Amino acid sequence: MINDAVKLKPADKADKDLLAKLEQEAGTQVSLCYQCGKCSAGCPVAFAMDYPPREIIRLLQLNMTETALNSNSIWVCATCETCSERCPRGVEIATLMDSLRREALRRGKKGDNKVAAFNDAFLRTVKMFGRTYEAGILLQHNAVTMQPFKDAGLGLPMVQRGKINILPVRIKGRDQMKKIFARVQEQREEK
Amino acid sequence: MRVAYYPGCSLEGSAIEYGVSTERTAEILGFELVEIDDWNCCGATSGHNTDKLLSIALPARNLAIAEKTGLNVLAPCAACYNRFRNTEHTVRSDSELKAKVEQVIGMEYKAENETYSILNYITQEVGLDKIADKVTKPLKGMKAACYYGCLLVRPEAHTGFDDAEYPQSMDNIVKALGAEAVEWAFKTECCGAALGTSQPEIGQKMIAAVLKNAKDSGAECIVTACPLCMMNLDMRQKSAEKGSGEIFNLPVYYVTELLAIACGDSPERVKVNKHFVEAVSYLKEVSKRAEEIAAKEKQQAEAKAAPAEEVDEEKIQKKIQAFIKSLQKNPDKIAAKLIEDEERAAILTEIVKNDEKKIQKLAELLATDNDKAVKAAEAYVSGELKKREKSKE
Numbered sequence: 004m005i006n007d008a009v010k011l012k013p014a015d016k017a018d019k020d021l022l023a024k025l026e027q028e029a030g031t032q033v034s035l036c037y038q039c040g041k042c043s044a045g046c047p048v049a050f051a052m053d054y055p056p057r058e059i060i061r062l063l064q065l066n067m068t069e070t071a072l073n074s075n076s077i078w079v080c081a082t083c084e085t086c087s088e089r090c091p092r093g094v095e096i097a098t099l100m101d102s103l104r105r106e107a108l109r110r111g112k113k114g115d116n117k118v119a120a121f122n123d124a125f126l127r128t129v130k131m132f133g134r135t136y137e138a139g140i141l142l143q144h145n146a147v148t149m150q151p152f153k154d155a156g157l158g159l160p161m162v163q164r165g166k167i168n169i170l171p172v173r174i175k176g177r178d179q180m181k182k183i184f185a186r187v188q189e190q191r192e193e194k
Numbered sequence: 195m196r197v198a199y200y201p202g203c204s205l206e207g208s209a210i211e212y213g214v215s216t217e218r219t220a221e222i223l224g225f226e227l228v229e230i231d232d233w234n235c236c237g238a239t240s241g242h243n244t245d246k247l248l249s250i251a252l253p254a255r256n257l258a259i260a261e262k263t264g265l266n267v268l269a270p271c272a273a274c275y276n277r278f279r280n281t282e283h284t285v286r287s288d289s290e291l292k293a294k295v296e297q298v299i300g301m302e303y304k305a306e307n308e309t310y311s312i313l314n315y316i317t318q319e320v321g322l323d324k325i326a327d328k329v330t331k332p333l334k335g336m337k338a339a340c341y342y343g344c345l346l347v348r349p350e351a352h353t354g355f356d357d358a359e360y361p362q363s364m365d366n367i368v369k370a371l372g373a374e375a376v377e378w379a380f381k382t383e384c385c386g387a388a389l390g391t392s393q394p395e396i397g398q399k400m401i402a403a404v405l406k407n408a409k410d411s412g413a414e415c416i417v418t419a420c421p422l423c424m425m426n427l428d429m430r431q432k433s434a435e436k437g438s439g440e441i442f443n444l445p446v447y448y449v450t451e452l453l454a455i456a457c458g459d460s461p462e463r464v465k466v467n468k469h470f471v472e473a474v475s476y477l478k479e480v481s482k483r484a485e486e487i488a489a490k491e492k493q494q495a496e497a498k499a500a501p502a503e504e505v506d507e508e509k510i511q512k513k514i515q516a517f518i519k520s521l522q523k524n525p526d527k528i529a530a531k532l533i534e535d536e537e538r539a540a541i542l543t544e545i546v547k548n549d550e551k552k553i554q555k556l557a558e559l560l561a562t563d564n565d566k567a568v569k570a571a572e573a574y575v576s577g578e579l580k581k582r583e584k585s586k587e
């Protein structure tokens with residue numbers, strides 16, 4: 004039993020700064036949470052999480068941010084905002100999930116998850132064309148995640164129904180798009 | 195009425211029906227869609243999963259272009275709508291971020307215009323009474339589960355036009371089209387669209403939960419205003435059925451498709467035939483039902499209207515007075531009309547001559563129900579004959 008106990012360590016400056024940064028980005032404070040569990044009760048994906056939303060908040064309260072960043076919860080969260088809407092303490096759990104995801108990405112933690120791969124593929128087409136390019140995303144995404152035939156069963160009927168443009172649609176302001184992505188990148192590096 | 199229109203990538207691709215039916219909705223209800231010039235993708239979920247500034251900057255470029263026209267914005271796709279509202283909200287409340295965003299997009303953006311979803315544009319700007327004027331083929335007999343999902347109603351601070359837990363705007367539109375909006379618990383439950391491609395095993399369970407609750411609540415179809423919900427509930431319904439071992443067979447419609455169809459468009463015109471779960475035959479079934487219901491209602495209305503005519507007191511009183519007069523003047527003529535047998539008719543004439551009460555009674559019956567008058571006349575004669583027999587004895 005005693006081996007299951009969690010060893011807590013007091014938060015040092017780096018820990019505090021990290022939490023403050025996450026909270027600031029999400030516009031919320033984890034100390035507000037009184038652990039009622041309403042967020043977990045309403046979360047439609049809790050069944051697939053290693054730490055349901057209440058526990059994610061608890062991890063942050065207990066200076067176990069690292070565990071939260073390594074959880075699969077942040078990647079299965081569907082950003083549905085049910086938790087935030089219902090929290091009696093006004094904790095913005097959903098936006099915290101966003102911040103955690105982005106922090107995990109900054110640290111190169113993509114794990115085995117396919118969410119980040121999908122997002123990469125998606126944004127690459129936006130940067131190139133100014134629009135999403137659904138056919139391109141499916142192909143890229145499946146290539147990166149090594150599942151070339153997944154969703155192919157759905158992709159083909161989409162094409163047959165004229166619902167996927169085989170060729171990308173390009174906007175005129177493509178150089179503007181490149182600048183937007185580049186300036187965002189600069190801002191990120193400045194931080 | 196003019197509004198800046200942001201179709202978004204979906205409405206020109208996987209949600210082509212939504213795009214076509216939104217344009218039809220605008221034509222039918224009489225507002226003009228002014229497409230935002232050279233618009234770009236809003237970044238969707240991938241944007242805010244990746245970088246906060248990027249997730250604001252991508253929508254902001256579109257909103258800044260729209261702002262120059264001075265028009266408010268209509269974004270039918272629930273995901274674009276949500277990102278736009280988020281951007282407006284953030285830029286208004288965070289001046290530091292606003293400055294960064296303007297630098298990134300290289301344009302001024304004050305967030306002075308408002309973005310509307312199709313639901314609040316129709317209910318708040320156009321008005322439900324406008325719909326009632328345009329409906330020619332009411333969807334009577336349709337049992338619809340109105341599905342809002344997450345993006346249209348949450349977070350309430352950004353969206354805010356309807357209740358986050360028990361929204362009603364789509365229900366009201368669907369009712370204005372003549373359909374029944376069933377009560378169900380999963381109106382705003384997440385269908386897991388964000389996980390559809392990346393984590394399908396998890397997404398499947400969420401889809402099945404939504405469909406099951408709709409079916410259990412008596413719905414025969416689902417109505418949505420979100421291309422992601424459509425993709426999930428329609429395209430992935432088959433695989434959700436496989437995963438859960440249940441057959442749902444629930445057609446899914448965009449609210450704008452139903453509006454166009456109730457106002458006279460064919461299902462094909464708004465591309466309902468492009469859906470994955472076959473959705474045209476249920477519409478046929480509904481129009482059959484609607485005809486039956488309309489016929490029944492017409493019958494009932496007529497049944498109600500008919501007795502109303504008879505109860506026209508004044509007319510009846512006039513008739514009664516006329517009959518009294520003729521009974522007093524020419525009792526024999528009326529007696530002959532009431533009774534064929536000449537002898538008995540003569541007896542009736544005798545009776546009537548001396549009896550004001552019977553004149554009154556017969557006149558009343560003649561005015562309202564001839565059969566009854568005949569019966570009464572026969573009864574008077576029979577009674578008189580019996581009396582005479584008795585007196586003989």
Ligand code: SF4
Binds near residue numbers: 038039040041
């Ligand atoms: S609902 Fe709010 S207060 Fe309750 S456990 Fe979740 S975050 Fe904490």
Ligand code: SF4
Binds near residue numbers: 087
């Ligand atoms: S936003 Fe994420 S954590 Fe919150 S209820 Fe939805 S899926 Fe669960």
